[in-house]
Amino acid sequence: MNKWMAEAVREAFSGMRKNEGGPFGALIVKDGKVVSKAHNRVLKTNDPAAHAEILAIRKASKRLGRFDLSDCEIYSTCEPCPMCMAAILWARIKKLCYGCTKKDAEKTGFDDRRFYNVINIKNDKKLLVKKQIDRKSCLAPFREWDKKPDKIIY
């Protein structure tokens, strides 16, 4: 398994187990080193925009001291939602690796399909190269969420 994605999966587990948010993790990497990692914190912060990717971008830009992250890559345990996709584009990130698909998220109760009916995302490799890796390992936090007795649906 890709070592960055493994770390993103650990983030997803950590946030879910602390009841900070849903089972999602993200990692930003530059020159083979982790710049930032984050998990979903919608429940902890009450911020509906506190998705793992948004928080990872916020931390990375703070750490690097610049809003242009074009030399960074992002790893996300799940295919980013339209908000996070647009944030990745605004950050000028050129490479995205993701694990689960939006269909996997939907099956786990994170159904933003109605948004996809409104916001349609096409792929443009000049802007962003998207690659799916390690889907099975990224599904593990979803499976734990499925069985989690004290989960808050949001």
Place this chain on the structure above:
Amino acid sequence: MNKWMAEAVREAFSGMRKNEGGPFGALIVKDGKVVSKAHNRVLKTNDPAAHAEILAIRKASKRLGRFDLSDCEIYSTCEPCPMCMAAILWARIKKLCYGCTKKDAEKTGFDDRRFYNVINIKNDKKLLVKKQIDRKSCLAPFREWDKKPDKIIY
């Protein structure tokens, strides 16, 4: 002029004059009262996602202690970008008033057209009612930005 939009315009001026970000302001209102207001802080925070709408949603959800803002309305001096549109949908906000259009923003140098080639947003009144008001007043911060000698292009 709509009083909430007038306040959003003041936010836009304030943020730009403090060099915290571009000339954009947003306000969240509930039951005829301001819940939160924010201006773009991309330059101050280096966070490429620190758009006025994202920050207003973050503040409002913190203040109300919940991630569901379906009883709130959002006022934005400019038509929200795809990231902010998706954040508004995630927040379950049902009504958006905006002033300038994305074309106005483009003319002022905020060109996210390349994103619109990738991310296409349709209107669905069941999810969100969009209304344009007070465009002329909302253009004023853009005009000041045009002439601003120390602006940082981002």
